[in-house]
Amino acid sequence: LSGIIPVGVLLCLKTWMRRAISIETTIAKSLRLSDAMEAYDAACKKLLAEKRILAWIMKNCIREYQKLEIEDIAENYIEGKPQIAEVPVLPDETNAPRIHGIGTEDTSLYEGTVTYDVRFFAILPGSGEGVHLILNIEAQNDFYPGYPLIKRGIYYCCRMISAQYGTEFTDSHYEKIKKVYSIWICVNPPQNRQNTITGYSIAEKNVIGGAHEEMEHYDLLAAVMVCLGKTDELPQNGVLKLLGTLFSSNMSYRQKQQILQEDFDIQMTETLERKVILVCNLSKGLVEKGIEQGITRGILASLKNLMSNMGWTAEQSMAALNVPKTEWEGYLSMME
Incomplete structure:
Protein backbone atom coordinates (compact mmCIF):
# COMPACT_ATOMS: atom_id res chain seq x y z
CA LEU A 1 0.00 0.00 0.00
CA SER A 2 2.90 2.38 0.75
CA GLY A 3 4.16 1.85 -2.79
CA ILE A 4 0.91 3.10 -4.23
CA ILE A 5 0.05 5.91 -1.78
CA PRO A 6 2.73 8.48 -0.81
CA VAL A 7 4.11 7.96 2.70
CA GLY A 8 2.95 11.42 3.86
CA VAL A 9 -0.58 10.79 2.69
CA LEU A 10 -0.52 7.32 4.27
CA LEU A 11 0.54 8.75 7.64
CA CYS A 12 -2.21 11.36 7.45
CA LEU A 13 -4.70 8.64 6.56
CA LYS A 14 -3.62 6.50 9.51
CA THR A 15 -3.88 9.50 11.88
CA TRP A 16 -7.33 10.32 10.53
CA MET A 17 -8.47 6.71 10.94
CA ARG A 18 -7.20 6.60 14.56
CA ARG A 19 -9.04 9.83 15.34
CA ALA A 20 -12.16 8.58 13.56
CA ILE A 21 -12.08 5.46 15.73
CA SER A 22 -11.64 7.63 18.84
CA ILE A 23 -14.54 9.87 17.81
CA GLU A 24 -16.64 6.79 17.11
CA THR A 25 -15.79 5.44 20.57
CA THR A 26 -16.79 8.74 22.18
CA ILE A 27 -20.04 8.84 20.21
CA ALA A 28 -20.72 5.21 21.10
CA LYS A 29 -20.32 6.02 24.80
CA SER A 30 -22.74 8.92 24.48
CA LEU A 31 -25.21 6.73 22.62
CA ARG A 32 -24.95 4.03 25.29
CA LEU A 33 -25.71 6.62 27.95
CA SER A 34 -28.62 7.93 25.88
CA ASP A 35 -29.97 4.39 25.44
CA ALA A 36 -29.62 3.75 29.18
CA MET A 37 -31.49 6.96 29.99
CA GLU A 38 -34.25 6.02 27.56
CA ALA A 39 -34.53 2.54 29.10
CA TYR A 40 -34.61 4.05 32.61
CA ASP A 41 -37.34 6.50 31.58
CA ALA A 42 -39.44 3.67 30.15
CA ALA A 43 -38.97 1.60 33.31
CA CYS A 44 -40.05 4.55 35.49
CA LYS A 45 -43.23 4.99 33.43
CA LYS A 46 -44.16 1.33 33.91
CA LEU A 47 -43.51 1.57 37.64
CA LEU A 48 -45.64 4.71 38.00
CA LYS A 205 -61.80 35.90 42.60
CA ASN A 206 -64.34 38.69 42.96
CA VAL A 207 -63.03 41.93 41.49
CA ILE A 208 -66.29 43.87 41.97
CA GLY A 209 -69.34 42.51 43.73
CA GLY A 210 -69.97 39.09 45.27
CA ALA A 211 -71.12 36.88 42.41
CA LYS A 230 -33.81 12.83 50.95
CA THR A 231 -36.08 10.07 52.19
CA ASP A 232 -34.54 9.92 55.69
CA GLU A 233 -36.00 13.38 56.40
CA LEU A 234 -39.59 12.32 55.66
CA PRO A 235 -42.50 10.75 57.59
CA GLN A 236 -42.72 6.98 57.48
CA ASN A 237 -45.80 6.77 55.26
CA GLY A 238 -45.84 9.86 53.04
CA VAL A 239 -46.00 9.73 49.25
CA LEU A 240 -42.73 11.68 49.00
CA LYS A 241 -40.96 8.87 50.84
CA LEU A 242 -42.70 6.27 48.69
CA LEU A 243 -41.58 7.87 45.43
CA GLY A 244 -38.14 8.73 46.80
CA THR A 245 -37.68 5.07 47.73
CA LEU A 246 -38.81 3.82 44.33
CA PHE A 247 -36.44 6.11 42.41
CA SER A 248 -33.48 6.02 44.80
CA SER A 249 -30.17 5.03 43.20
CA ASN A 250 -28.58 4.34 46.62
CA MET A 251 -30.99 1.70 47.95
CA SER A 252 -30.83 -1.98 47.11
CA TYR A 253 -33.89 -3.86 45.97
CA ARG A 254 -34.17 -5.55 49.39
CA GLN A 255 -34.17 -2.19 51.16
CA LYS A 256 -36.88 -0.91 48.84
CA GLN A 257 -38.91 -4.07 49.27
CA GLN A 258 -38.81 -3.76 53.07
CA ILE A 259 -39.90 -0.10 53.04
CA LEU A 260 -42.70 -0.73 50.54
CA GLN A 261 -44.08 -3.61 52.57
CA GLU A 262 -43.64 -2.23 56.09
CA ASP A 263 -44.37 1.48 55.58
CA PHE A 264 -46.84 1.38 52.68
CA ASP A 265 -48.39 -2.08 52.82
CA ILE A 266 -47.41 -2.68 49.20
CA GLN A 267 -46.75 -6.38 48.70
CA MET A 268 -44.31 -7.38 46.00
CA THR A 269 -46.12 -9.19 43.22
CA GLU A 270 -43.98 -10.84 40.57
CA THR A 271 -44.76 -8.02 38.12
CA LEU A 272 -44.01 -5.21 40.59
CA GLU A 273 -40.82 -6.95 41.71
CA ARG A 274 -39.53 -7.06 38.12
CA LYS A 275 -40.27 -3.35 37.63
CA VAL A 276 -38.58 -2.26 40.87
CA ILE A 277 -35.48 -4.40 40.19
CA LEU A 278 -35.25 -3.01 36.64
CA VAL A 279 -35.39 0.60 37.87
CA CYS A 280 -32.74 -0.24 40.53
CA ASN A 281 -30.36 -1.74 37.99
CA LEU A 282 -30.85 0.97 35.38
CA SER A 283 -30.44 3.84 37.88
CA LYS A 284 -27.16 2.39 39.15
CA GLY A 285 -25.97 1.96 35.56
CA LEU A 286 -26.81 5.60 34.82
CA VAL A 287 -24.86 6.75 37.87
CA GLU A 288 -21.81 4.77 36.76
CA LYS A 289 -22.04 6.09 33.18
CA GLY A 290 -22.58 9.62 34.48
CA ILE A 291 -19.48 9.38 36.65
CA GLU A 292 -17.50 8.09 33.67
CA GLN A 293 -18.61 10.98 31.49
CA GLY A 294 -18.01 13.45 34.33
CA ILE A 295 -14.41 12.27 34.68
CA THR A 296 -13.88 12.64 30.94
CA ARG A 297 -15.29 16.19 30.95
CA GLY A 298 -13.11 17.06 33.97
CA ILE A 299 -9.92 15.85 32.29
CA LEU A 300 -10.83 17.69 29.09
CA ALA A 301 -11.39 20.95 31.00
CA SER A 302 -8.04 20.53 32.83
CA LEU A 303 -6.22 19.95 29.55
CA LYS A 304 -7.67 23.11 28.03
CA ASN A 305 -6.75 25.12 31.14
CA LEU A 306 -3.13 23.91 31.05
CA MET A 307 -2.83 24.67 27.35
CA SER A 308 -4.32 28.13 27.82
CA ASN A 309 -2.61 29.18 31.06
CA MET A 310 0.76 27.41 30.70
CA GLY A 311 1.13 27.56 26.94
CA TRP A 312 1.73 23.82 26.81
CA THR A 313 0.88 21.55 23.91
CA ALA A 314 -1.92 19.04 24.23
CA GLU A 315 0.64 16.25 24.52
CA GLN A 316 2.56 18.03 27.30
CA SER A 317 -0.69 18.66 29.16
CA MET A 318 -1.81 15.04 28.89
CA ALA A 319 1.59 13.84 30.09
CA ALA A 320 1.40 16.21 33.08
CA LEU A 321 -2.03 14.83 34.00
CA ASN A 322 -0.82 11.22 33.56
CA VAL A 323 -3.42 10.50 30.90
CA PRO A 324 -2.64 7.04 29.46
CA LYS A 325 -1.14 7.33 25.97
CA THR A 326 -3.76 4.94 24.67
CA GLU A 327 -6.37 7.66 25.37
CA TRP A 328 -4.45 10.60 23.85
CA GLU A 329 -6.05 10.32 20.41
CA GLY A 330 -9.49 10.36 21.95
CA TYR A 331 -8.86 13.57 23.87
CA LEU A 332 -7.18 15.17 20.84
CA SER A 333 -10.27 14.45 18.75
CA MET A 334 -12.55 15.97 21.40
CA MET A 335 -10.47 19.18 21.50
CA GLU A 336 -10.70 19.81 17.76
Whole structure:
Protein backbone atom coordinates (compact mmCIF):
# COMPACT_ATOMS: atom_id res chain seq x y z
CA LEU A 1 0.00 0.00 0.00
CA SER A 2 2.90 2.38 0.75
CA GLY A 3 4.16 1.85 -2.79
CA ILE A 4 0.91 3.10 -4.23
CA ILE A 5 0.05 5.91 -1.78
CA PRO A 6 2.73 8.48 -0.81
CA VAL A 7 4.11 7.96 2.70
CA GLY A 8 2.95 11.42 3.86
CA VAL A 9 -0.58 10.79 2.69
CA LEU A 10 -0.52 7.32 4.27
CA LEU A 11 0.54 8.75 7.64
CA CYS A 12 -2.21 11.36 7.45
CA LEU A 13 -4.70 8.64 6.56
CA LYS A 14 -3.62 6.50 9.51
CA THR A 15 -3.88 9.50 11.88
CA TRP A 16 -7.33 10.32 10.53
CA MET A 17 -8.47 6.71 10.94
CA ARG A 18 -7.20 6.60 14.56
CA ARG A 19 -9.04 9.83 15.34
CA ALA A 20 -12.16 8.58 13.56
CA ILE A 21 -12.08 5.46 15.73
CA SER A 22 -11.64 7.63 18.84
CA ILE A 23 -14.54 9.87 17.81
CA GLU A 24 -16.64 6.79 17.11
CA THR A 25 -15.79 5.44 20.57
CA THR A 26 -16.79 8.74 22.18
CA ILE A 27 -20.04 8.84 20.21
CA ALA A 28 -20.72 5.21 21.10
CA LYS A 29 -20.32 6.02 24.80
CA SER A 30 -22.74 8.92 24.48
CA LEU A 31 -25.21 6.73 22.62
CA ARG A 32 -24.95 4.03 25.29
CA LEU A 33 -25.71 6.62 27.95
CA SER A 34 -28.62 7.93 25.88
CA ASP A 35 -29.97 4.39 25.44
CA ALA A 36 -29.62 3.75 29.18
CA MET A 37 -31.49 6.96 29.99
CA GLU A 38 -34.25 6.02 27.56
CA ALA A 39 -34.53 2.54 29.10
CA TYR A 40 -34.61 4.05 32.61
CA ASP A 41 -37.34 6.50 31.58
CA ALA A 42 -39.44 3.67 30.15
CA ALA A 43 -38.97 1.60 33.31
CA CYS A 44 -40.05 4.55 35.49
CA LYS A 45 -43.23 4.99 33.43
CA LYS A 46 -44.16 1.33 33.91
CA LEU A 47 -43.51 1.57 37.64
CA LEU A 48 -45.64 4.71 38.00
CA ALA A 49 -48.48 2.97 36.14
CA GLU A 50 -48.89 0.41 38.95
CA LYS A 51 -52.35 1.03 40.41
CA ARG A 52 -51.15 0.94 44.03
CA ILE A 53 -48.51 3.57 43.24
CA LEU A 54 -51.05 5.70 41.38
CA ALA A 55 -53.46 5.41 44.31
CA TRP A 56 -50.85 6.85 46.69
CA ILE A 57 -50.17 9.73 44.30
CA MET A 58 -53.89 10.45 43.86
CA LYS A 59 -54.64 10.40 47.60
CA ASN A 60 -51.80 12.82 48.40
CA CYS A 61 -51.98 15.12 45.38
CA ILE A 62 -55.64 15.31 44.39
CA ARG A 63 -58.22 16.92 46.66
CA GLU A 64 -61.07 14.67 45.51
CA TYR A 65 -59.36 11.50 46.79
CA GLN A 66 -57.85 12.65 50.09
CA LYS A 67 -60.52 11.04 52.29
CA LEU A 68 -60.44 7.66 50.55
CA GLU A 69 -58.36 4.62 51.47
CA ILE A 70 -55.49 3.57 49.19
CA GLU A 71 -56.98 0.15 48.52
CA ASP A 72 -60.35 1.69 47.68
CA ILE A 73 -58.77 4.09 45.17
CA ALA A 74 -56.73 1.36 43.51
CA GLU A 75 -59.62 -1.09 43.23
CA ASN A 76 -62.63 1.14 42.58
CA TYR A 77 -61.59 4.53 41.19
CA ILE A 78 -58.85 3.87 38.62
CA GLU A 79 -60.68 2.78 35.51
CA GLY A 80 -59.16 0.17 33.24
CA LYS A 81 -55.46 -0.26 32.63
CA PRO A 82 -53.29 2.89 32.64
CA GLN A 83 -51.76 3.47 29.21
CA ILE A 84 -48.05 4.12 28.86
CA ALA A 85 -47.19 6.02 25.66
CA GLU A 86 -48.99 3.46 23.51
CA VAL A 87 -52.09 4.71 21.67
CA PRO A 88 -52.17 7.88 19.55
CA VAL A 89 -55.20 10.20 19.62
CA LEU A 90 -55.59 12.39 16.52
CA PRO A 91 -58.24 15.01 17.32
CA ASP A 92 -57.83 16.79 13.97
CA GLU A 93 -58.57 13.73 11.87
CA THR A 94 -62.21 13.18 12.79
CA ASN A 95 -65.07 14.74 14.67
CA ALA A 96 -66.69 11.40 15.44
CA PRO A 97 -67.29 10.75 19.16
CA ARG A 98 -64.62 8.56 20.78
CA ILE A 99 -65.66 8.41 24.41
CA HIS A 100 -63.37 5.49 25.29
CA GLY A 101 -59.84 4.53 24.27
CA ILE A 102 -57.97 7.56 25.53
CA GLY A 103 -54.38 7.64 24.25
CA THR A 104 -51.11 8.73 25.71
CA GLU A 105 -50.04 10.64 22.62
CA ASP A 106 -52.09 13.73 21.79
CA THR A 107 -51.44 14.97 18.27
CA SER A 108 -52.75 18.08 16.55
CA LEU A 109 -52.04 19.12 12.96
CA TYR A 110 -51.50 22.65 14.19
CA GLU A 111 -49.80 22.18 17.57
CA GLY A 112 -47.47 19.23 17.08
CA THR A 113 -47.22 16.06 19.13
CA VAL A 114 -47.25 15.73 22.91
CA THR A 115 -46.44 12.39 24.51
CA TYR A 116 -47.69 11.65 28.01
CA ASP A 117 -45.84 9.21 30.27
CA VAL A 118 -48.86 7.66 31.98
CA ARG A 119 -52.42 8.63 31.17
CA PHE A 120 -55.65 7.10 32.46
CA PHE A 121 -59.25 7.69 33.51
CA ALA A 122 -60.26 7.94 37.15
CA ILE A 123 -63.80 8.00 38.50
CA LEU A 124 -64.70 11.12 40.47
CA PRO A 125 -65.74 10.24 44.04
CA GLY A 126 -69.32 11.11 44.93
CA SER A 127 -70.44 11.45 41.32
CA GLY A 128 -73.64 9.67 40.47
CA GLU A 129 -73.15 10.32 36.77
CA GLY A 130 -69.88 8.49 36.27
CA VAL A 131 -67.92 11.69 35.68
CA HIS A 132 -64.23 11.10 35.07
CA LEU A 133 -61.03 12.87 35.90
CA ILE A 134 -58.30 12.58 33.28
CA LEU A 135 -54.92 12.30 34.96
CA ASN A 136 -51.46 12.61 33.44
CA ILE A 137 -48.37 11.55 35.40
CA GLU A 138 -44.94 12.75 34.23
CA ALA A 139 -41.54 11.79 35.63
CA GLN A 140 -38.98 14.57 35.24
CA ASN A 141 -35.25 14.56 36.06
CA ASP A 142 -34.43 18.11 34.99
CA PHE A 143 -36.39 20.77 36.90
CA TYR A 144 -34.99 23.59 34.73
CA PRO A 145 -34.94 22.19 31.16
CA GLY A 146 -34.71 25.68 29.64
CA TYR A 147 -38.24 26.83 30.54
CA PRO A 148 -40.47 26.94 33.66
CA LEU A 149 -41.63 23.36 34.13
CA ILE A 150 -44.96 24.48 35.57
CA LYS A 151 -45.81 26.16 32.26
CA ARG A 152 -45.39 22.83 30.52
CA GLY A 153 -47.62 21.21 33.14
CA ILE A 154 -50.36 23.78 32.53
CA TYR A 155 -49.92 23.40 28.77
CA TYR A 156 -50.43 19.64 29.11
CA CYS A 157 -53.65 20.32 31.04
CA CYS A 158 -54.87 22.61 28.26
CA ARG A 159 -54.04 20.00 25.62
CA MET A 160 -55.93 17.32 27.55
CA ILE A 161 -58.97 19.60 27.77
CA SER A 162 -58.91 20.58 24.09
CA ALA A 163 -58.45 16.92 23.10
CA GLN A 164 -61.82 16.12 24.72
CA TYR A 165 -63.63 17.66 21.76
CA GLY A 166 -64.80 14.69 19.76
CA THR A 167 -63.99 12.27 22.56
CA GLU A 168 -65.97 13.57 25.56
CA PHE A 169 -68.23 16.13 23.91
CA THR A 170 -69.28 17.45 20.51
CA ASP A 171 -70.84 20.62 19.15
CA SER A 172 -71.43 23.15 21.97
CA HIS A 173 -71.83 20.72 24.87
CA TYR A 174 -69.05 22.29 26.94
CA GLU A 175 -70.84 21.21 30.13
CA LYS A 176 -69.40 17.73 29.46
CA ILE A 177 -65.76 18.84 29.74
CA LYS A 178 -63.97 16.70 32.33
CA LYS A 179 -61.44 17.98 34.83
CA VAL A 180 -57.78 17.14 34.13
CA TYR A 181 -54.71 16.84 36.29
CA SER A 182 -51.07 16.93 35.20
CA ILE A 183 -48.86 15.58 37.98
CA TRP A 184 -45.09 15.91 37.67
CA ILE A 185 -42.73 13.72 39.70
CA CYS A 186 -39.45 15.65 39.84
CA VAL A 187 -36.63 13.31 40.84
CA ASN A 188 -33.77 15.83 41.01
CA PRO A 189 -35.26 19.22 41.97
CA PRO A 190 -33.21 22.16 43.30
CA GLN A 191 -32.69 22.20 47.06
CA ASN A 192 -35.34 24.86 47.71
CA ARG A 193 -38.00 22.65 46.09
CA GLN A 194 -37.03 19.32 47.65
CA ASN A 195 -39.70 17.40 49.60
CA THR A 196 -42.52 19.65 48.45
CA ILE A 197 -45.88 19.15 46.75
CA THR A 198 -47.32 22.27 45.11
CA GLY A 199 -50.59 22.62 43.19
CA TYR A 200 -51.65 25.23 40.62
CA SER A 201 -55.31 25.56 39.64
CA ILE A 202 -58.11 27.92 38.59
CA ALA A 203 -59.77 29.87 41.42
CA GLU A 204 -62.67 32.33 41.59
CA LYS A 205 -61.80 35.90 42.60
CA ASN A 206 -64.34 38.69 42.96
CA VAL A 207 -63.03 41.93 41.49
CA ILE A 208 -66.29 43.87 41.97
CA GLY A 209 -69.34 42.51 43.73
CA GLY A 210 -69.97 39.09 45.27
CA ALA A 211 -71.12 36.88 42.41
CA HIS A 212 -70.35 33.18 42.73
CA GLU A 213 -70.22 30.42 40.13
CA GLU A 214 -70.54 26.72 40.80
CA MET A 215 -66.99 25.45 41.44
CA GLU A 216 -67.43 22.53 39.06
CA HIS A 217 -67.95 25.01 36.19
CA TYR A 218 -64.43 26.47 36.39
CA ASP A 219 -62.40 23.97 38.44
CA LEU A 220 -61.30 22.16 35.29
CA LEU A 221 -57.52 21.82 35.50
CA ALA A 222 -54.73 21.50 38.02
CA ALA A 223 -50.98 21.00 37.65
CA VAL A 224 -49.15 19.49 40.60
CA MET A 225 -45.38 19.52 41.13
CA VAL A 226 -44.12 16.68 43.35
CA CYS A 227 -40.46 17.36 44.16
CA LEU A 228 -38.52 14.55 45.83
CA GLY A 229 -35.63 14.84 48.28
CA LYS A 230 -33.81 12.83 50.95
CA THR A 231 -36.08 10.07 52.19
CA ASP A 232 -34.54 9.92 55.69
CA GLU A 233 -36.00 13.38 56.40
CA LEU A 234 -39.59 12.32 55.66
CA PRO A 235 -42.50 10.75 57.59
CA GLN A 236 -42.72 6.98 57.48
CA ASN A 237 -45.80 6.77 55.26
CA GLY A 238 -45.84 9.86 53.04
CA VAL A 239 -46.00 9.73 49.25
CA LEU A 240 -42.73 11.68 49.00
CA LYS A 241 -40.96 8.87 50.84
CA LEU A 242 -42.70 6.27 48.69
CA LEU A 243 -41.58 7.87 45.43
CA GLY A 244 -38.14 8.73 46.80
CA THR A 245 -37.68 5.07 47.73
CA LEU A 246 -38.81 3.82 44.33
CA PHE A 247 -36.44 6.11 42.41
CA SER A 248 -33.48 6.02 44.80
CA SER A 249 -30.17 5.03 43.20
CA ASN A 250 -28.58 4.34 46.62
CA MET A 251 -30.99 1.70 47.95
CA SER A 252 -30.83 -1.98 47.11
CA TYR A 253 -33.89 -3.86 45.97
CA ARG A 254 -34.17 -5.55 49.39
CA GLN A 255 -34.17 -2.19 51.16
CA LYS A 256 -36.88 -0.91 48.84
CA GLN A 257 -38.91 -4.07 49.27
CA GLN A 258 -38.81 -3.76 53.07
CA ILE A 259 -39.90 -0.10 53.04
CA LEU A 260 -42.70 -0.73 50.54
CA GLN A 261 -44.08 -3.61 52.57
CA GLU A 262 -43.64 -2.23 56.09
CA ASP A 263 -44.37 1.48 55.58
CA PHE A 264 -46.84 1.38 52.68
CA ASP A 265 -48.39 -2.08 52.82
CA ILE A 266 -47.41 -2.68 49.20
CA GLN A 267 -46.75 -6.38 48.70
CA MET A 268 -44.31 -7.38 46.00
CA THR A 269 -46.12 -9.19 43.22
CA GLU A 270 -43.98 -10.84 40.57
CA THR A 271 -44.76 -8.02 38.12
CA LEU A 272 -44.01 -5.21 40.59
CA GLU A 273 -40.82 -6.95 41.71
CA ARG A 274 -39.53 -7.06 38.12
CA LYS A 275 -40.27 -3.35 37.63
CA VAL A 276 -38.58 -2.26 40.87
CA ILE A 277 -35.48 -4.40 40.19
CA LEU A 278 -35.25 -3.01 36.64
CA VAL A 279 -35.39 0.60 37.87
CA CYS A 280 -32.74 -0.24 40.53
CA ASN A 281 -30.36 -1.74 37.99
CA LEU A 282 -30.85 0.97 35.38
CA SER A 283 -30.44 3.84 37.88
CA LYS A 284 -27.16 2.39 39.15
CA GLY A 285 -25.97 1.96 35.56
CA LEU A 286 -26.81 5.60 34.82
CA VAL A 287 -24.86 6.75 37.87
CA GLU A 288 -21.81 4.77 36.76
CA LYS A 289 -22.04 6.09 33.18
CA GLY A 290 -22.58 9.62 34.48
CA ILE A 291 -19.48 9.38 36.65
CA GLU A 292 -17.50 8.09 33.67
CA GLN A 293 -18.61 10.98 31.49
CA GLY A 294 -18.01 13.45 34.33
CA ILE A 295 -14.41 12.27 34.68
CA THR A 296 -13.88 12.64 30.94
CA ARG A 297 -15.29 16.19 30.95
CA GLY A 298 -13.11 17.06 33.97
CA ILE A 299 -9.92 15.85 32.29
CA LEU A 300 -10.83 17.69 29.09
CA ALA A 301 -11.39 20.95 31.00
CA SER A 302 -8.04 20.53 32.83
CA LEU A 303 -6.22 19.95 29.55
CA LYS A 304 -7.67 23.11 28.03
CA ASN A 305 -6.75 25.12 31.14
CA LEU A 306 -3.13 23.91 31.05
CA MET A 307 -2.83 24.67 27.35
CA SER A 308 -4.32 28.13 27.82
CA ASN A 309 -2.61 29.18 31.06
CA MET A 310 0.76 27.41 30.70
CA GLY A 311 1.13 27.56 26.94
CA TRP A 312 1.73 23.82 26.81
CA THR A 313 0.88 21.55 23.91
CA ALA A 314 -1.92 19.04 24.23
CA GLU A 315 0.64 16.25 24.52
CA GLN A 316 2.56 18.03 27.30
CA SER A 317 -0.69 18.66 29.16
CA MET A 318 -1.81 15.04 28.89
CA ALA A 319 1.59 13.84 30.09
CA ALA A 320 1.40 16.21 33.08
CA LEU A 321 -2.03 14.83 34.00
CA ASN A 322 -0.82 11.22 33.56
CA VAL A 323 -3.42 10.50 30.90
CA PRO A 324 -2.64 7.04 29.46
CA LYS A 325 -1.14 7.33 25.97
CA THR A 326 -3.76 4.94 24.67
CA GLU A 327 -6.37 7.66 25.37
CA TRP A 328 -4.45 10.60 23.85
CA GLU A 329 -6.05 10.32 20.41
CA GLY A 330 -9.49 10.36 21.95
CA TYR A 331 -8.86 13.57 23.87
CA LEU A 332 -7.18 15.17 20.84
CA SER A 333 -10.27 14.45 18.75
CA MET A 334 -12.55 15.97 21.40
CA MET A 335 -10.47 19.18 21.50
CA GLU A 336 -10.70 19.81 17.76
